[in-house]
Amino acid sequence: MRTLTESDIRASFINCSKGEAKRLNPPKDLADQPWEDLDFLGWRDPGAPERAYLVMERDDRLVGIALRATSGGGRGFTARSMCSLCLTTRTGGGVALMVARRTGEAGRQGDTVGQYLCGDLDCSLYLRSRKESVAGRVLEESLSPEEKIARLHANLESFLAKITE
Numbered sequence: 001m002r003t004l005t006e007s008d009i010r011a012s013f014i015n016c017s018k019g020e021a022k023r024l025n026p027p028k029d030l031a032d033q034p035w036e037d038l039d040f041l042g043w044r045d046p047g048a049p050e051r052a053y054l055v056m057e058r059d060d061r062l063v064g065i066a067l068r069a070t071s072g073g074g075r076g077f078t079a080r081s082m083c084s085l086c087l088t089t090r091t092g093g094g095v096a097l098m099v100a101r102r103t104g105e106a107g108r109q110g111d112t113v114g115q116y117l118c119g120d121l122d123c124s125l126y127l128r129s130r131k132e133s134v135a136g137r138v139l140e141e142s143l144s145p146e147e148k149i150a151r152l153h154a155n156l157e158s159f160l161a162k163i164t165e
């Protein structure tokens, strides 16, 4: 994806208030992100680790989603979970249930959508083998990396559709 600036990121959010978008902490090392290998920019808020964010490009526009992690990283958590975007299976809390507030009236009523996602939101890097998950593995599949990346994009689209429908 293209390189994003802090103001690009703050202006992209569709499911949080302007105030929240203004206060959130973007990744510290924005200039050093591996942009060419990212399908979306995802990170945990360095100042509030239960908060996570995801920014993607869609028809030349940016769409940012604010998330809240409700599980993962807990001690002794050994259940195996699969990320719903990249389908990496990980143990030890490497996959967390993340909840996004829906847009529009549904969101104002407090309606949310929850999905299991890689806790570090580095799905793009796992699919490109740029990052190994310590306690996990990528499903053994006959898909090429390009096909897995296409599937990641399709999964992102369906997550976004659930948030905005």
Ligand SMILES: [Zn+2]
Residues within 6 Å of the ligand: 083, 084, 085, 086, 087, 088, 117, 118, 122, 123
């Ligand atoms: Zn993932």
